[in-house]
Every structure is written in C-alpha cells, then in structure tokens.
Amino acid sequence: MKNSLILFVFLLIHSLSWGQTQSNEDVYLFSSFRDNGQDGLHLAYSLDGYSWKALNDDKSYVTPVIGNTKLMRDPCIIQGPDKTFHMVWTVSWNDKGIGYANSKDLANWSEQQFIPVMAHEPTALNCWAPEIFYDEAKKTYMIYWATTIPGRFPKSEGAGDEKYNHRMYYVTTKDFKTFSDTQLLYDQGFNVIDATIVKNQDEYVMFLKDETRTPPQKNIRIARSNTLTGGYSKPTPPITGAYWAEGPTVAKIGQNWVVYFDKYTNKKMGAVQSADLTNWTDISDKIDFPTGTRHGTIIKVSKSVLNNLMKGK
Template identity: 65%
Template sequence: MKQLLSFLLLSITLISCTVLPKQPAQEEVYLFSYFKGNGDGLHLAYSQDGYQWKALKNDSIFLKPTAGIDKLMRDPCIIRGGDGKFHMVWTVSWNEKGIGYASSEDLLHWSEQKFIPVMAHEPNARNTWAPEITYDARNKEYLIYWATTITGLYPETQSAMDKAYNHRIYYATTKDFKDISPTKLLYEPGFNVIDASIVKDQNRYVMFLKDETREPAQKNLKVAYSKNLTGPYSAAGPPITGNYWAEGPTTLQLGKKWIVYFDKYTQRAMGAVQSEDLETWEDISDKISFPQGMRHGTIFKVSKHEFEKLLQ
C-alpha cells in the first residue's frame, strides 16, 4: 500500500511539473471595411496575403447607417479596442458637426448607432469628415480624429475651388465612447489636409495623410511622424503616391513591408504603394485586386475563428 501511495505521489509531482508546449498563435485574416456609392453602409472584404481582396457576403451591406440627419456611412474605420470589441466611426454627412459611432463583438451584431457631436461647439465648422480611431494602450484610451473646415481660419491656404473647403485635423479622446474630451487641433501642416491615419511604429507614431491642396493641385498622400500620439507631428514629407489623385490611406505591415492602400477616386479604382523604410515607395497598384466599386476604409485583423463565423 505504501509503495502504491509513493507511486501516486510521484506521478502527481511529475504531472504538476510538466511544462506544456506553447500552442501556435491563431492564424489571422485581414479585413477591409469600406463603403460604396455615396455612403450606402458597411461592407467588408478579406484577404490572406494582403494583395488579393474579396468581398464578404456577396458584397452586401453588413450595417446600414441610421446616425445623423443625412444617414450616410462613408469612410468606415474599424479597430479592435482594448476591451476586445470592434469600434467603428464614420462620416455621417457632408455638412454635420459630428460623426457616427457603433461597436460590435462579432462584426455581425452592432450596438445602437450614435451621433457624436465633436464639432458642435464651433459655430463656423462646416463639416466633420473621415474620422479614424487609434487605441492608446499606455493610457488605455482612444484617440478619435477627423478633418474639419472652420470658416475664416487659415485663409492663406484657402482656394475658391473645391467649394472653398480648407481642412485641418482635430481630435478628442475617450475611454468608453460616452465621455468625450474637448476637441483640440491635432495637425496643422501649413496646407489643406484631410484623411489622416495614424499607426504605431515601435517608439514613434506614423501619420499617413492627404495633401488636399487644389491650387496648384497636390491631391496626394504624405507621411508625418511624432513621438507622441497626440503630437506634435513633423512637417509632411514628399508625396508617396504618383501622378493621380489619391485619398483615404490605410496601412498594413507585412513582414518588413509597409503597404499603404488608397482610393484613386477620379479613376474609380483602388491603389497601393509599398516600402521597407517609409522613404522609398513602389507603386504596386497593378499587383492588387479589390471588389468592384469599392471605396476607401480601413484594414484590421481578425482570428481565423472570427472569420469563419463571418463566412457563415
């Protein structure tokens, strides 16, 4: 009996000391949120290699817009937050003083859509366009940022063309999308700027942006940097896109490569450039494919399990 008890105790000790092998990381799938037409609703495309993108659900709408007066859903930006949920913001109108917001745990069932009046305090604000979110893990809060024209500001860069819009990038912070901080200026590069998209690169933040200057026309994408998420950001570098009008940048890192996707909106097509150092860029628009009629949005990742639920 004593021998049996000793054997059992030894067995338990060995089991408790066994180090189980680490399970391999779950495979991820890239998703691309986008809209079609004037802002019909949320569409999703997927890719496993970052180059070939296919529409989910036969390119039908995952979420129809209800927020705001005009009830548009343009420029949908989705990120996974610190709480594990998906958080989305979008442009609800051409001329309202706020943005749309909703959250989801599975991209299929969404919370009630909210209108967040981030520019309601500014009587001369003309619009609130192309909002995006970047999660600040250190402070456990979200940076929401967007482009707004405030009539009378920065007259030195205003053109009579493009309906005299003259944007700068503004921001607010929140921990829960209920209590929103006061709005502040995020980026004033000395030109009409829109479509900012910020990602972290080791110990710095990289802002991809559109130079919206109309006279003489720029309409290209550039890059700025900062040590802090809320800035100050550097002067914008030279254009990273070519001799065409581009907007709506979103970024994916594939190994050592940075790929920036964008909307060649005058050509009704999507484009992309890639780089290994964020300085020398190669146009790879002829190497990518997207659903027909797709307009710009953002890229994010889901697990293979989450993706399979979307396929069902």
C-alpha cells in the same frame, strides 16, 4: 518498414500541428463603402493582404440611420483590448459630428450613436473621415477627423475645393460615452484630410492627404511625431504618383509596410509598399479588390471572426 511508419507518424503529427497553427493565424479585413455611402458598411477579407474577396455577397452589414443625410462613408474599425470592435464614420457631407457603433463579431452592431465633436464651433462645415487609435500606455482611444472652419486658417483659404479648408482635430475617450474637449491635431499651413496613424517603435507615423486643389496636389504624404496627439512634422514629398489619391490605410505585411488608397478619379484602389517607411514602390498592379470598393481601413482579425462572418453569423 518500421522506419517508414515512424516517418509517416512524424509527418502526420507535423501536418496536424501546422494546420492548427494556421487556423489560429490572423487574417486581414477591409472595411469600406460603395458609391456615396448610402447603404452602409461593406467588408472584404484577404489571407495575404493583396487579393481581396467580398463578404456577405458584397452587401452591407449596417444601414446608416444617423446624421443629416444618413451616410456611412469612410468606415474605420479597430478592435479594443477587450476584443470589442469600435467603428466611426462620416455621417454626412456637412455635419458637426461623426457616427459610432460597436460590435463583438462585426456582423451584429450596437445602436448607432452621433458624437457631436464640432458642435462647439458654430461655423464648422463638416466632420470627414474619422479614425480611431488606441493608446496602450494611457488606455485611451483617440478619435481624429478633418473639419473646415471658415476663416480659421486664412493663408490657405481658396486653395481647396470650393469653400473647404480642412485641418485635423481630435478627442479622446475611454468608453465612447464621455469625451475630452476637441483639440487641433495637425496644421502645417495646408488643406489636409484623411489622416491615418500607425506606431512604428517609438514613433507615430501619420499618412495624410494633401487636399490642395490650387495648385493641385491630391496626394498622400507622411508626417512624423514622437507623441500621439501633436508635434507632427511638415509633410514629406508625395508617396503616391501622378493621379489623385485619398483615404490611405496601412498594414505591415511581412517585412513591408503597405499603404492602400482610393484612386478615386480612376475608380479603383491603389497601393504603395516600403520596407523602411521612406522609399516607396507602387504595387497597384499587385492588388485586387471587389469592384466598387471605396476607401476604408484595414485591420487584422482572428480566423474565428472571419469564419463566423463567412457562416453568416
């Protein structure tokens, strides 16, 4: 009887301890948009990175109010070292800047700010799919996006859709109030959009969309560099299959890297998985997203952040 009581107490303590540990674990959050991005930011969550559930009854958390056509496409969110969430997005199909807002809880957002990152280029057509990377060593944020400047890269003119011939550009900032001059980030002679960067040990790994239309590519590839702001390699062969894919975002789940993307002509999300960032397996049949999800970004957040969102705070 005494031994049974001791065993019961041990199991009870262990169970309570495990529950406390579980409650402190991070969960996955996915920011996205619907349709053309006219209604704003949508959020979904997942405990395992594969099965996703919409938050807020799949209604928008933020209504876009800036830019030529007031859209909120390609929302990218990261959490800074001060726990503030920073978001950038595409405000219009044709504009010379991007949108920015910040939040402490992902539900209540600051006033929306238009950052005119390409205002110095009189013929620039667009600023698409901006993303943010936090450089821990320099304590600086890098914002990067795709822009077409007609005539700037003549060798690939006419290989994209209509008038577009994109390259990747970037600025840096410490406070989202003052910004560095705009610089070219990636040019390997082809039309490129939708870049996203992760750090793996001492290497920066860029996932990008080859936007070439003629002959058609429309796939996700990888480039690598030893520095964040330049020196990225020529792209690898595609890591996605015989379908058009865009908007990659990346998470490390267990021992595997998972790249999520928008199979936009098929109107559904897809994913590929790798343990070494070299050999990839399609796992699109293993993921489940809310109907209508368009591409965005995945981040990890604390369960307390998720709990507040689920309570409607």
